[in-house]
Each structure stands twice: as C-alpha cells, then as structure tokens.
Amino acid sequence: MTGARAPGRVLVLYCPDWPGAEPGSVGAAETAGAAGVVGAAGAAGAAGAAGTPAVLGPAVRAFEPVVAVVEEFCPKVEVLRPGACAISVRGPARYFGGESELVRKIAAAVRAAGFVGQVGVADGLFAAELAATLGPDGRSGPDARIVPPGRTVAFLAAQPVSALGRPELSYLLPRLGITTLGEFAALPAAEAANRFGASGELAHRLARGLDPRPLVPRPPAADLSVRCEFDPPAEQSEPVVFAAKSLAEDLHARLAASGLACVRIEVQVHCEDGREISRFWRHDGLLSGLAVAERVRWQLDGWRTQVAPGGAGAPGDEGPAAGVGPAGVEGPAGVEGPAGVEGPAGGVGPAGGGGSVGGITLLRLVPDQLVRDTGRQLRLWGDAVVSDRVARAAIRVQAMLGHGAVTRPVPAGGRRPSDQMLLVPFGDTGVPPRPADRPWPGQIPAPAPATVYPAPRPAWVTDSAGTAVSVTARAQLSGPPAWLSAPGQPTRAITSWAGPWPVSENWWDPDRARRQARFQLVTDDGSAWLAVLQDGCWLIEAAYD
C-alpha cells in the first residue's frame, strides 16, 4: 500500500512569537489549546482548517525576508504560515555536506539576518514542525533539533496528544487513558477512524509518522499547470493579480475534471530581465480563485517591499516590516554574495526608481502534490458567499485605490463604539483582537450611534456661566453642561444630558491606559451626541443622527 511508506526528510524553520501572527490569527486559530505547540495542525492540513484558509497578508509580507534566507539553501520553500516555512532536506543536505551541516548553516544564516528561529528536521512535515516548535535538544547544535532518520515514530510516540493540535482529541483521548501519541498510534487504524471520524483518521496517520493523506502514486500524464503571458510586460501588480484569479479558476476546473486536489500550489512569476520568483503556498484544495489571487498579490508585494530600499513607504507596513526591510535586503547578500538564486537583492539597482520591479512577462500556476479530491462539506448555514459579480467589482476598485481601500466590517468587542468594528481588506480574513461575543460591561447600551467618528472630534462643553465643565476624580461634575460647540459648527444649547459614566480601561498598560467620563448630550436642534471628557479635553466620539 502506497500510503504506508514513510515520508521524506523535511526541515522546518520556525520563528517563535512571530509578530503579526498573534494569537487569534491563523496558527493559533487552528490549534486552539495546544500551548507551546503552535500550529502543528498547519501540517495536518485539510480537516483542521475547516474551509477557512485564513492568512494575514501583512504578516506574510513581513515573513518574506526569512523565506528569502532559507531560499538561499533550497529554492523550493513552502510557506506554512507566517513564522514557519519548510523545505525538503534530501537535495540540499547532499549539496551542503550532510543534514547537521545544513541545519547549522541555515540556523546561522537566519541568525545573521537578525531573526530568531528554531530548526527541526524529521521524517515528514508534521514531525519536523513539532521538532522545530519544541526547540533545541542540546545535541543537534544551537537552535536545532534533528530527529535521526527512522527515529521519527519513536520521537512522536513520546509526545502528548495535545501536539496534534486538535482540541477535541486533546480533551477526549486523555479521558480515555491515552496521553501520548504512541498510545494513540497503537490503536488499530480502522477503530480510530470509526470512533473519531475523518479528522481522527488523519490524526492517527500523523501520530504514526505518516503523511496526512496518501499522495497519488503516479503523477498524471497531463500537465495541469496554467499560464498567462503578459505582452507588453505588466509593470503593476494589479493586472497580474487580476489574471491570477481567472487562471486559478481555470486550474481548479482542470483539477476537478481529473478528480484531484493539490496540497500546494506553486506560483511562478517571470520578469522582463529573466528573473524568476517562485513560491509555494499551502492549498489543500481549500483555496478559492480569489484566495489564490491574494497569495499572488502577497508574493509580489513582499518581493516589492524587499526591493524597495528600506521598505520605506511600502504598502502594508505593519510594525515588523519596517524593521525587517533593511535586514532583508542586506542579509542574503552578505551570506551568499550576488550569485545564486537570489533574485530580489539583485534587483535593487535597476529597480531603485519609484519602487518599480520591472515588467512581469509570465505568470504560471503549478499544482503540486496531487491528491485525490475527497470533497469538502460546506457549512449548512454558511457565511455570506461572495458572488463573482461582487468580487469582480471589489477587485476593480482595489485595482484603482489599493488593496486596503475596500474593506468589510467584522464585529469586534469593546467599550467604545469605534472599538466595536474591525475593517478587514476585501479578500483577507481578519479575526478581531477582542471577541464580540463577550459581555463587555461598561459599553454604551443600545441603541447604537449611527455615526461613529474614526478619530474623536474635539469639542467644548461649558456650563451656563461659560466655564468648561470638568469632572472630579470622584465623578462629581463642576456644573451642569449647558452649551456644546465644535469646530465648524454653531454653538448649541444642551437641552438634556446624562452622565458622567466613568470608564477606566487598560490601567495595567501605560500606553493604552485610558480614563474617561462619558456623557450623552441632546442639543436644541434635536440631535444627540456621545461625548467623552478625557485628560481635561472634551471629545465627540459618535453622533446619534
């Protein structure tokens, strides 16, 4: 049986606490509860992800310099998620003089580039990722843990079942007296499948040190890749991203016609000057055409960020990217010199003007690791499905104004009206930092204001004598508010008001600490306002209009 053969040697580079991939983002969402074993289910693939291949664009772009470092050693790098990537060991190990030598070199190169990373090597992606997240074992050199060939099953057997990253199994198995993967693997496979379903069968394969899904033994004869040439070469990313969507749909149609799905998808971009950027993205048969197009965008954006000197003014600069930019440009060059597969750094010279990266002549999507498509179940009461027509319009507007200009609101939790919504760029998936389904005591009760200013507006509230109204530490008012004025608006008399309602938030964090007194004010024209007094200044946060 083909499925029983041991998987090949895999090396995983894992950056602990990668900025951007915070709890609540991809890895943590897939592996809730598996403390310390972040993202082991990333390897477990399809069943765990439940149809939501959520990856945060900015975090992926920030991870690009690390991927570039690993790419020095092996061009086929697979990005598992921001903060973790994998390569196959076999070829590079032969070239660089053995496994431990390769591991040592990669760890040193990552350190030299200014990142903190842990390397794990084992048979199969799951075990390698687990080894990387566990950290150094003291024998394999600094920052590394190498599980010798053939010892992977024994290595896995000692791990707790929580390493599978499946909350339901982590809870259930210990109650059945099964605490380690070895004990779980000892169960007959058929029984595991009977009792725990498809996801349990998959976990059982992982616990036995096998690949989660058997690969299709013989690659199909037909070339299933799709390509699109750009003549004249495309200077901007947008037309390429636009073409990527229809290409991806074409590819999915071809795969579906053969009854196949791909585990990974390779995005190859050829440039005018002969350079080629290629990158693997985890697919697992779950990505829509739009999601593949998004990954093409990230790949181009990340590359562009790297090319633009210092990352200055690059789109989507979140905290990490700004600090990472220079290291990403200089790091690889310092390690390897200008030779090798190092396309991006070589492009700094010609691309210096205005962040242009030269024209793109060809986009190619190649399905990798074909597996039989076992189908997937959409949720019965699914999310709002974005129809093609809407997606097309949104992408067209994004092409005009930029990726972040079209957003979808996601309800979030919080006590201020402006905290209760997170804007996620169309095509991305965002998880609000504060869940909305908590009680949030102290929030303003319904009805909610129809106008919520993204930045509160300054205002003045005075009493009938004309002095500014203030509030003491014991929430005593200096006098009843009588007049409200704001820049650009006539001064209005306050007819009724309520408050002060004191709020003290995040007092443990000096940067985010906030003490406010909140008021609802109704002015003589009938309009109502939500005003706050903070540090002696009056601000209007929202209007009930």
Next chain:
Amino acid sequence: MGARGGPVEVSPAMTASVLPPTPVMPHGQRHYEGLIDPQGPVVPGEEVLPVLPALRGLLPAGGLQRGHVVATAHGGLLFLALAAAASASGAWCAAVGLPSLGVRAAADAGLDPDRLLLVAEPGGSWPQVVASLLDGCDVVLLCPPARPAAQLRRKLEAAARRFGSVLLVAGEWEGAQARLLIADQEWTGIGAGHGRLRARRARIVAEGRGAGARARSAWLWLPGPDGTVRAAPDHVMAAMSRDAGLGRDAGLGRDAGLGRDAVLARDVLAGTG
C-alpha cells in the same frame, strides 16, 4: 414635535412603559424577525427591492426601484435604514465615502454587515468607484465628497439604470426620484442629568418626482429602544402627549398617570412587534 403642540416633557419611567418592549436576545443575535417581510431572497430580476415596513409608505414604489436614486438630507440612521431590508433579504450593499458609518447601528436596523463593502476614502476617483460598485452591488450608499456636476450626476444615474442597482445618496442630488428628510425629532429616555438615550421618534417627510410628487410623512421610531426602525403610529403620540400632560397636572405618580390610551398603544405596539 413642534407640529403637535409644543415640546412635551417625557419622563424616563413613563417612556419605558410606552415604548415597544425590548426583546431579550442573546448578545450578538440579530432580531430582524417581524421587521423583514418573508419575501424571500432578492431575485436579480426583481424590479423593486424591499424596504422596512415602516418606510414603505414613504417611497413611491413601496420600495427601492432598481435604477432609481433616493436621497436623504444627511447621513445617519435614516439613510442606513433605507438599505436595511434589501440587505437582510440577500442584496449586497456598498458604502462609498462614509468613513464614520456606524456598522453596529446599521446591523441593529437590519443591514447585514456580512454583505457590506466599505470604501471609506474613495478620493478623487469616486465617480469611477461608484460606477464599478453599481455594477457589482444591488445598493450603493454614497456620501459624495463634493457636490457633483450635472453631467457627472447624469452619468451615475445612467449607470444605476444600466446595471439595475439603487443609488442612495446622503446629501443633495437633484435628479433623485425620492428625497427623505427628518422634519421633527425628539429623543426620549434622557433628562437633565438622568436616564439615557433610549429611543428617538422622528417625523420623516418624503417628496419626489413624477409618481412620487405628493409629499408623504410618517412617524418612526428611529431608532427604537432595541435599535430597530419601526412605525410610531400617530395615536401613540397623542396618547403620550395627553398622558404627559395628565401626569403633570394631576400631580399623580408616573405609572398612575399612564392613561388607558397609552396602555392600549403599548399593547398595539407589543402586538405589532
């Protein structure tokens, strides 16, 4: 309230008993039931998109006619509520130039945030953005950054007709088939230093062109205490005014001052809710 005999002082306790009861809902669950007619999902070929029952009498076609432009004097809840029923029954909405749109209030009124696209800062190319979105979405809410020239206005109207979408505009739009504004409004539940904002009753006046030329008006809870937008029938207003007067003059306790009409009104509201 000026049209109905001067401002009436309403105490929070009395208001609470006259207002429609707030349904007790688990946090986060939406409460569209009873607000949205079970007309089924929006069919692409359907000519008129539904509006909330409370707004139906204000619009010439009893809904949002595809290809039409409907304007409100300002942004705010009335503007958002116009799109609520269409969104709740499956239409996609896009909001252009509304960086301060209160999504929570819109959701409470019935607008589904899952089917909402926001283009907060369209910049100088807003007409192209609007035209693109009219192609993709059923309803486009627009707050024009600048007063549009007549030629540009006609182009966007033509785009709405061609794609069969509805353009809702916050602000002036001369070619609008219907125009709504708030003529009177009063907040209840809040006093001088006590209570809180609970509900607003507002008189909406609608005027239009052609078939909709006749001016119509209606009293609405905009919003009601649970954030929904419902009709506030006239006799409730009358009852509330009379009770407020009675309670004050007779010096009776607030609950004792609540007359038979107000109780009836409350029951009527509870029945419709």
